[in-house]
Amino acid sequence: MIYDITIDGKSFRLELDRTDERWHCRLDGRMVRMDAVLARRDVLSVLIEGKAYEIKRERTATDMHLWVGGARYAAELRDPRSLRSRKTAAEDEKGPKKLFAAMPGKVVRVLIREQDEVAAGQSILVVEAMKMQNEIKSPKKGTVQKIVVSEGANVNPGDVLAIVE
Amino acid sequence: MFKKILVANRGEIAVRVIRACRELGIHSVAIFSDVDRAALHVRKADEAYHIGPAAAAESYLNIEKILDVAKLSGADAIHPGYGFLSENAKFAQACADAGVKFIGPTVASMEMMGSKTRARQHMDVAGVPFVPGTSRGLESAKEAEQAAAKIGYPVMLKAAAGGGGKGMRLVHRPEELNPALEAAQSEAQRAFGDGEVYLEKAIVNPRHIEIQVLADEHGNTVYLGERECSIQRRHQKVLEEAPSPIVDADLRRRMGEVAVRVAKAASYTNAGTVEFLVDHDKNFYFLEMNTRLQVEHPVTELITGLDLVHLQIRIAAGEKLPFAQEDVRIRGHAIECRIYAEDPDNNYFPSPGKITLLLAPSGPGIRRDGGMYEGWTVPIEYDPLLEKLIGYGTDRPQAISRLVRAMNEYFLGGIKTNFSLFRRILSDPDFRAGKVDTGYLDRLMESAPHVVKRGDAGIAAIAAGIFAILEPAAVPASEGKLSPNAANGTGSEAAAAGWKRAARIEALK
Numbered sequence: 188m189i190y191d192i193t194i195d196g197k198s199f200r201l202e203l204d205r206t207d208e209r210w211h212c213r214l215d216g217r218m219v220r221m222d223a224v225l226a227r228r229d230v231l232s233v234l235i236e237g238k239a240y241e242i243k244r245e246r247t248a249t250d251m252h253l254w255v256g257g258a259r260y261a262a263e264l265r266d267p268r269s270l271r272s273r274k275t276a277a278e279d280e281k282g283p284k285k286l287f288a289a290m291p292g293k294v295v296r297v298l299i300r301e302q303d304e305v306a307a308g309q310s311i312l313v314v315e316a317m318k319m320q321n322e323i324k325s326p327k328k329g330t331v332q333k334i335v336v337s338e339g340a341n342v343n344p345g346d347v348l349a350i351v352e
Numbered sequence: 353m354f355k356k357i358l359v360a361n362r363g364e365i366a367v368r369v370i371r372a373c374r375e376l377g378i379h380s381v382a383i384f385s386d387v388d389r390a391a392l393h394v395r396k397a398d399e400a401y402h403i404g405p406a407a408a409a410e411s412y413l414n415i416e417k418i419l420d421v422a423k424l425s426g427a428d429a430i431h432p433g434y435g436f437l438s439e440n441a442k443f444a445q446a447c448a449d450a451g452v453k454f455i456g457p458t459v460a461s462m463e464m465m466g467s468k469t470r471a472r473q474h475m476d477v478a479g480v481p482f483v484p485g486t487s488r489g490l491e492s493a494k495e496a497e498q499a500a501a502k503i504g505y506p507v508m509l510k511a512a513a514g515g516g517g518k519g520m521r522l523v524h525r526p527e528e529l530n531p532a533l534e535a536a537q538s539e540a541q542r543a544f545g546d547g548e549v550y551l552e553k554a555i556v557n558p559r560h561i562e563i564q565v566l567a568d569e570h571g572n573t574v575y576l577g578e579r580e581c582s583i584q585r586r587h588q589k590v591l592e593e594a595p596s597p598i599v600d601a602d603l604r605r606r607m608g609e610v611a612v613r614v615a616k617a618a619s620y621t622n623a624g625t626v627e628f629l630v631d632h633d634k635n636f637y638f639l640e641m642n643t644r645l646q647v648e649h650p651v652t653e654l655i656t657g658l659d660l661v662h663l664q665i666r667i668a669a670g671e672k673l674p675f676a677q678e679d680v681r682i683r684g685h686a687i688e689c690r691i692y693a694e695d696p697d698n699n700y701f702p703s704p705g706k707i708t709l710l711l712a713p714s715g716p717g718i719r720r721d722g723g724m725y726e727g728w729t730v731p732i733e734y735d736p737l738l739e740k741l742i743g744y745g746t747d748r749p750q751a752i753s754r755l756v757r758a759m760n761e762y763f764l765g766g767i768k769t770n771f772s773l774f775r776r777i778l779s780d781p782d783f784r785a786g787k788v789d790t791g792y793l794d795r796l797m798e799s800a801p802h803v804v805k806r807g808d809a810g811i812a813a814i815a816a817g818i819f820a821i822l823e824p825a826a827v828p829a830s831e832g833k834l835s836p837n838a839a840n841g842t843g844s845e846a847a848a849a850g851w852k853r854a855a856r857i858e859a860l861k
Binding site: 188190192194195197199201203205210212214219221223225228229230231233235240242243244245246251253254255256257258260262264266 | 708709711760763765766772775804805806808809810811812813814815816817818819820821822823
């Protein structure tokens with residue numbers, strides 16, 4: 188299974204399969220050794236590279252949150268194969284897409300040059316906000332038409348960072 | 353001994369008393385309002401009776417209805433818990449008139465301690481130390497000015513019938529006195545139906561330390577050490593501990609002896625608490641006496657090895673105290689956290705709702721006195737105290753580390769709680785050093801908030817995928833929002849809808 192997952196506004200691509208009780212997991216293309224057991228409804232015991240996590244899920248009709256340790260993360264999950272996701276994905280493919288800043292912060296790195304080809308989910312630049320570095324990823328496969336900001340620039344929510352054609 | 357006790361309360365304290373009844377082989381009778389049919393105390397009791405609508409005035413405060421249930425069920429005693437009717441002398445009198453034993457002090461003691469000014473007058477005679485002030489209500493602004501000038505500023509205005517900080521005003525300068533007096537009087541009138549206000553010297557940032565007393569009906573009165581209750585917000589206690597980090601054996605004995613003197617001056621019987629203010633030089637002043645079991649009684653139970661509710665019942669049944677003052681030993685340290693359904697991001701406003709997930713801590717030195725369970729909807733009508741989490745250890749650092757460990761095991765999903773506040777207090781260097789006073793919590797909350805580490809977004813992403821594979825058909829929590837606590841069948845309809853949905857998804861596979 189392939190999922191597009193957003194955690195606190197940050198996108199991840201997760202490949203996850205289970206065969207004969209063995210898990211195969213790639214997060215943004217990187218292989219992760221892990222095991223998981225559903226301890227009870229909404230509670231997972233997860234082992235990742237030997238570290239143990241108890242993860243709790245809270246859901247309402249509209250949203251989902253995951254607790255890892257004392258921190259609560261807003262989570263969104265899309266199965267690209269599902270009908271609704273395919274439709275949105277198809278819409279996403281059309282036309283140039285703008286990348287926006289979600290939080291006030293500072294551009295610390297630009298990873299791609301204009302006119303470079305990018306894959307969906309590939310990082311284009313890194314914005315530091317609230318002492319966390321967030322990779323801003325391409326929403327689609329295409330060409331980076333324009334990079335609007337430069338390294339060191341301060342950005343505000345809603346500012347356009349780059350355009351992918 | 354009693355055969356059957358009616359518990360005139362709800363929530364965790366009703367469960368606490370029902371448990372004691374079961375341990376003593378006494379039948380318990382619960383009462384419940386419209387919104388409490390599914391409450392834990394109703395589930396735990398031997399008998400339960402509906403007494404009216406959600407509004408407390410028409411249910412848990414309705415003396416007539418409660419005594420009707422006592423008669424109907426054949427209860428021979430009533431335990432009032434805390435809050436509601438527990439300090440209502442009229443209720444105690446009505447119980448006596450109905451021939452049902454009220455598990456608490458006599459009507460006369462309750463009346464004496466129920467008015468702060470009347471209590472002061474009596475305690476003055478008994479030679480109990482007070483914060484300097486007027487022991488009578490202020491008749492005029494002029495009288496207030498003279499009294500304040502004599503005592504010296506800052507002064508505190510207080511409602512005679514008060515509690516919970518209502519009708520209280522801190523006055524720093526003479527020109528502030530008049531408007532503050534008018535405000536305090538009208539607030540007291542609105543809150544208690546009694547505008548009587550008196551004046552005291554304000555002790556800046558005192559500690560709030562209280563002594564537990566027990567008195568039988570044969571003239572024996574003992575004290576069971578102190579509780580440090582300085583950590584308060586809006587005059588409501590948040591975290592309590594015993595013993596106090598600043599009370600040594602000598603101070604404990606002196607405060608205990610004064611507390612016993614207070615109890616004896618009021619001819620007090622059963623469990624009671626004498627509250628003191630303690631200043632920076634460890635001078636202590638009588639504040640008031642609470643004529644009931646306190647919320648924070650478990651910390652005293654843990655460090656004395658006594659069961660206060662058992663003893664309350666035995667005393668009310670006419671038994672003598674089974675031990676003397678010199679038999680009371682204090683051992684170890686206990687700390688209680690009051691877990692509330694409150695939203696820390698919205699100024700700790702009550703945040704009731706359905707508890708969708710409960711992972712409870714256990715293990716060494718952990719006691720939980722609760723009134724909730726997973727699947728229960730916390731009603732909006734009452735105090736949102738969910739549970740008291742109490743940590744006990746050989747010493748204070750161990751009690752703290754056990755609580756910190758328990759907070760890590762603890763999870764409540766679906767509702768907001770004040771968990772983060774306890775994580776913050778328990779890790780705060782001043783708290784760990786025992787440096788607390790009644791201004792402590794406000795200062796802590798004004799300081800920069802503790803930043804939670806948020807480096808596990810990738811872990812959360814993997815978990816989101818795992819949940820999608822392992823639990824794809826789970827019914828969203830919100831399907832149960834149709835008041836499952838109500839007496840009618842909406843809760844089960846919602847459950848049935850979820851069940852049908854799950855069946856549909858199963859069939860689609």
